[in-house]
Amino acid sequence: MKLKFTKMHGAGNDFVVIDAIHQQIDFTPEQWRKLGDRRFGVGADQILLVERPTQPGCDFRYRIFNADGGEVEQCGNGSRAFVKFVAEKGLSQARSITVETKAGVIAPRLEDDGSITVDMGAPVLEPARVPFDADDLQGQPEGRDTLWPLVLELGGAREQVLVSAVSMGNPHAVQVVDDVDQAPVELTGPLIEHHTRFPNRVNAGFMQIVNRHHIKLRVYERGAGETLACGTGSCAAVVAGIRRGLLDSPVRVDARGGQLSIAWEGEGQSVYLTGPAVTVFEGEIEI
Numbered sequence: 001m002k003l004k005f006t007k008m009h010g011a012g013n014d015f016v017v018i019d020a021i022h023q024q025i026d027f028t029p030e031q032w033r034k035l036g037d038r039r040f041g042v043g044a045d046q047i048l049l050v051e052r053p054t055q056p057g058c059d060f061r062y063r064i065f066n067a068d069g070g071e072v073e074q075c076g077n078g079s080r081a082f083v084k085f086v087a088e089k090g091l092s093q094a095r096s097i098t099v100e101t102k103a104g105v106i107a108p109r110l111e112d113d114g115s116i117t118v119d120m121g122a123p124v125l126e127p128a129r130v131p132f133d134a135d136d137l138q139g140q141p142e143g144r145d146t147l148w149p150l151v152l153e154l155g156g157a158r159e160q161v162l163v164s165a166v167s168m169g170n171p172h173a174v175q176v177v178d179d180v181d182q183a184p185v186e187l188t189g190p191l192i193e194h195h196t197r198f199p200n201r202v203n204a205g206f207m208q209i210v211n212r213h214h215i216k217l218r219v220y221e222r223g224a225g226e227t228l229a230c231g232t233g234s235c236a237a238v239v240a241g242i243r244r245g246l247l248d249s250p251v252r253v254d255a256r257g258g259q260l261s262i263a264w265e266g267e268g269q270s271v272y273l274t275g276p277a278v279t280v281f282e283g284e285i286e287i
């Protein structure tokens, strides 16, 4: 079939966005991988589907596929692209919409200055619900957070890193590093992503604290590798930093592809993600 799509990005985290209301989409993992492939397809970190809602009270359903073809629960930067896409395509006149995802309902809002703020819901910190297997582990308390030791096998050598396990609907393992530019993201990112303590795999975040309202962040994403920015990764890092007593809301997040802002008032409260969304081009592909 000939598929119409829009190429978008949010701080360099790039997407193929598809109107699945007016096009019949039922792709195999191989077809998702082809769309995401930067040489044989369009190329993207994630593919986003705009569908009719299945839940009362929601405006749309939002489905997310990583470049590796796997369907996942949540994507923060993608949710900003989502609300811009439905506005540009005339699918909604509203500036604020409610969107059902595999991880619950989120609410993106177009701001007057062109940025987009998303109510991402409350973080989940209970290990079993991340999910993170902490059963036989001795955690190290820091502030109101628990730092978990993760043992990584590095070519015969063993290294231990301390991570916060946070779910923003999708799983994150966040560690603090001294210098994000020197952090071994490509080396240890894949080991953390596939660590057996994370049964659904995990997104690996490397956070450098600049000051109490400013971090630098790199994320090795599950199913996509290192991306230029990760919205849920930014939410998870700031939640971990606030709980550890290292950060205060709001926090500016410098990713390699742009800047995001995260606000969180604490326990049980929603995390708010603000940042840009950009339409790059429209296209059609035989798939």
Ligand SMILES: N[C@@H](CCC[C@H](N)C(=O)O)C(=O)O
Binding pocket: 013, 045, 046, 066, 072, 073, 074, 075, 076, 077, 078, 170, 171, 203, 221, 222, 223, 224, 227, 229, 230, 231, 232, 233
């Ligand atoms: N880029 C995203 C997260 C996309 C999903 C992630 N790779 C996962 O597998 O959970 C974001 O902006 O949140």
